[in-house]
Amino acid sequence: MRGLSDPFHPSTNPAGYLVLLVAENKLSWPLLKAKMEKVGEIPDWVSGYGDLRGEDNFRTQVAKMMEKSFIGAPVDKECIVAQAGAGSLIDTLCWCVAEEGDVCIIPAPMYSAFQNDLYARARIRMKVAHTKHPEYKITREVLEESYQSSMKEGGTPKILLICNPCNPTGLIYDEETLEMCVRWCAEKNMHFISDEIYGNSIFPDVKFTSVAKVCRRLNAGPSKGSDESNYLGNQVHIVSGFSKDFGISGMRVGTLFSHNRDLLSAANNLTYFQAVSNHTQWILSQCLADEQFLQNYISDVQRRLYVCYKGLEEALAAIDVPLTPAQGTLMAWADFRKYLPELTWEGEKQLWLELFDKAKILFTTGKSCQSEVPGFFRICYAWPKATDEDPAIAMKELKSRLIKHFAGAKK
Numbered sequence: 001m002r003g004l005s006d007p008f009h010p011s012t013n014p015a016g017y018l019v020l021l022v023a024e025n026k027l028s029w030p031l032l033k034a035k036m037e038k039v040g041e042i043p044d045w046v047s048g049y050g051d052l053r054g055e056d057n058f059r060t061q062v063a064k065m066m067e068k069s070f071i072g073a074p075v076d077k078e079c080i081v082a083q084a085g086a087g088s089l090i091d092t093l094c095w096c097v098a099e100e101g102d103v104c105i106i107p108a109p110m111y112s113a114f115q116n117d118l119y120a121r122a123r124i125r126m127k128v129a130h131t132k133h134p135e136y137k138i139t140r141e142v143l144e145e146s147y148q149s150s151m152k153e154g155g156t157p158k159i160l161l162i163c164n165p166c167n168p169t170g171l172i173y174d175e176e177t178l179e180m181c182v183r184w185c186a187e188k189n190m191h192f193i194s195d196e197i198y199g200n201s202i203f204p205d206v207k208f209t210s211v212a213k214v215c216r217r218l219n220a221g222p223s224k225g226s227d228e229s230n231y232l233g234n235q236v237h238i239v240s241g242f243s244k245d246f247g248i249s250g251m252r253v254g255t256l257f258s259h260n261r262d263l264l265s266a267a268n269n270l271t272y273f274q275a276v277s278n279h280t281q282w283i284l285s286q287c288l289a290d291e292q293f294l295q296n297y298i299s300d301v302q303r304r305l306y307v308c309y310k311g312l313e314e315a316l317a318a319i320d321v322p323l324t325p326a327q328g329t330l331m332a333w334a335d336f337r338k339y340l341p342e343l344t345w346e347g348e349k350q351l352w353l354e355l356f357d358k359a360k361i362l363f364t365t366g367k368s369c370q371s372e373v374p375g376f377f378r379i380c381y382a383w384p385k386a387t388d389e390d391p392a393i394a395m396k397e398l399k400s401r402l403i404k405h406f407a408g409a410k411k
């Protein structure tokens with residue numbers, strides 16, 4: 001709270017806190033804001049009830065954007081449900097596909113709020129599957145170990161939930177890994193949720209493959225039993241939204257893409273409780289319909305993210321801290337083990353507090369991301385105020401504070 005009320009600003013508060021734990025992208029908001037301000041007169045229909053899962057034109061525009069950008073496979077607007085945030089859709093999915101007491105396996109390091117999304121209403125328990133430093137690969141062995149251990153503890157895993165590109169590591173899972181996850185879930189009769197909320201937040205020239213593309217290759221075709229209308233099957237579901245790639249977490253827009261008709265129907269029903277405002281849908285539809293704007297916007301986001309990431313790389317290299325080489329998202333995973341007073345969770349907490357108190361730097365602790373070992377921090381590099389000319393200005397400040405803080409410390 002102290003950090004959030006006194007944040008760094010390059011000109012008005014250069015000595016403020018460098019708050020690097022908020023998973024939000026503030027770099028391209030001026031561009032989107034300018035577009036939103038120009039979309040025109042508010043139509044009358046926005047003031048009334050409508051199709052709660054999302055207005056027809058909104059779902060059309062969202063499906064088109066998804067298809068052409070990160071999904072890379074046909075997306076039918078009838079298979080989209082919009083709700084107030086991606087978190088809301090994870091809650092809905094858990095409520096629909098599992099029972100109280102069932103288990104969801106999540107590879108770690110992981111996005112810490114997943115646990116609440118699963119449990120707050122649906123009462124689904126989390127089982128962490130620890131992937132291994134430094135590559136953090138999801139393997140069959142890692143999943144199987146977590147599955148067996150959960151069964152021994154008396155909880156049946158019903159869901160595998162991954163985040164791709166991954167919060168917190170910034171890594172992208174390759175096609176083989178996704179295929180293995182799809183097959184493994186089918187064998188175990190589990191649902192597979194791929195959270196692709198960072199699907200467009202990838203660095204220029206990096207390739208991202210959605211699980212949709214993998215499923216289409218595996219399932220669509222006359223001899224394979226599915227076609228373009230149901231290639232995801234009944235047990236693979238994709239969650240995404242506008243909070244990250246479009247930096248509008250406050251507008252609360254998340255999307256579910258699924259081919260499971262029963263699930264879609266149940267989700268439609270639950271959407272009454274957490275729908276997206278018609279006004280927001282309308283503004284976004286207008287922005288998405290402008291293809292040239294959209295294309296420029298996405299490449300602007302990717303370019304700015306990469307500039308900041310390079311700035312972060314440079315800041316950490318200056319104090320000799322290894323960084324997991326990220327391919328996207330707006331966060332990265334840094335190995336501060338050499339600076340821990342002791343290699344324990346208490347040591348990690350001490351270093352975190354020291355950086356907060358003395359250098360006014362705020363990271364997310366590895367412990368809260370379910371890291372297997374102490375000493376790692378998640379760093380969100382796209383939140384602090386930047387300038388148009390220099391998106392990485394906060395990363396330069398980070399570099400000078402880190403150098404000052406660790407001057408003379410062990411290396």
Ligand SMILES: Cc1ncc(COP(=O)(O)O)c(C=O)c1O
Nearest residue numbers: 023085086087111163167241243
């Ligand atoms: C991986 C992931 N999924 C879901 C969410 C929640 O998104 P929303 O604000 O749209 O509910 C976040 C937010 O940080 C996230 O990082």
